[in-house]
Amino acid sequence: MHLGNVEFFVVSDGAALSDGGGMYGLVPRVLWEKVTPPDELNRVPTHLNCLLIKSAGKIILVDTGLGDKLDARGEANFGRTGGSKLLDELARAGVAPCEVDIVINTHLHLDHCGGNTRRENGTIVATFPRAEYWIQRLEWADAAFPNERTRGTYLPENFAPLGEQARLIDGDTRVTNEVRCLITRGHTRAHQSVLIESDGKQALFLGDIAGRAVFLERLAWIPAYDVEPLETLETKRRLREWAIAENILLIFQHEFLLTMGYMRRAGEKWWVEKVE
Numbered sequence: 001m002h003l004g005n006v007e008f009f010v011v012s013d014g015a016a017l018s019d020g021g022g023m024y025g026l027v028p029r030v031l032w033e034k035v036t037p038p039d040e041l042n043r044v045p046t047h048l049n050c051l052l053i054k055s056a057g058k059i060i061l062v063d064t065g066l067g068d069k070l071d072a073r074g075e076a077n078f079g080r081t082g083g084s085k086l087l088d089e090l091a092r093a094g095v096a097p098c099e100v101d102i103v104i105n106t107h108l109h110l111d112h113c114g115g116n117t118r119r120e121n122g123t124i125v126a127t128f129p130r131a132e133y134w135i136q137r138l139e140w141a142d143a144a145f146p147n148e149r150t151r152g153t154y155l156p157e158n159f160a161p162l163g164e165q166a167r168l169i170d171g172d173t174r175v176t177n178e179v180r181c182l183i184t185r186g187h188t189r190a191h192q193s194v195l196i197e198s199d200g201k202q203a204l205f206l207g208d209i210a211g212r213a214v215f216l217e218r219l220a221w222i223p224a225y226d227v228e229p230l231e232t233l234e235t236k237r238r239l240r241e242w243a244i245a246e247n248i249l250l251i252f253q254h255e256f257l258l259t260m261g262y263m264r265r266a267g268e269k270w271w272v273e274k275v276e
């Protein structure tokens with residue numbers, strides 16, 4: 001797809017299955033199962049979308065999915081069949097790992113940064129050997145010093161081996177003239193979304209502040225994974241008003257039927273209109 005002078009591709013690390021209770025938090029199943037029918041283990045389909053951006057001569061990858069370091073049991077826990085697809089999808093877009101200049105992690109949960117690193121001869125190395133990895137400093141701190149509730153998703157193997165390739169950033173940060181990281185607090189304290197701006201048009205890769213369209217349509221629908229749910233609520237309130245006011249193309253990371261769309265509103269009803 002093109003947005004002004006920027007070329008971007010939604011690339012997937014595969015399709016997984018997430019526990020419906022984790023995904024929909026306080027929302028009763030009788031409500032969410034109408035939106036996303038679960039399987040017999042109460043799991044809902046969850047895509048692992050990442051975003052490849054070509055801007056100002058730079059090749060930028062936003063998030064890296066689950067990656068390929070999981071063992072068979074780990075893959076089964078995520079309900080992913082067929083393993084990691086990210087590198088194949090990048091190849092299809094004409095990009096080799098050594099060509100990626102910048103990796104941006106929206107946050108360091110394992111389904112967003114698992115592909116940051118890979119195993120090579122028994123050690124863990126950066127998957128993208130030339131890339132700088134742009135990660136919020138506060139997110140890095142939360143990941144490096146997790147608590148009992150967060151440690152299951154903050155796996156050091158996904159970020160600690162980056163060494164000098166990690167570039168810690170503080171708050172909203174410009175990446176190129178056309179790409180910016182914006183703090184969208186709530187899912188984690190320093191969660192960031194990525195905005196593309198070119199030729200008067202804008203697109204926003206939301207990350208986990210709203211991994212599915214329904215999370216923007218219904219503000220109270222917030223995953224149980226969010227560490228600051230009331231911050232998520234207020235961040236989403238601002239985001240959806242901004243998205244309407246400026247007609248921003250929204251890109252959803254975990255959505256399986258609706259990857260991109262525009263926010264629409266009629267009175268108190270809000271919805272995302274799908275873009276093919």
Ligand SMILES: [Zn+2]
Pocket residue numbers: 107109112187208225
């Ligand atoms: Zn997350």
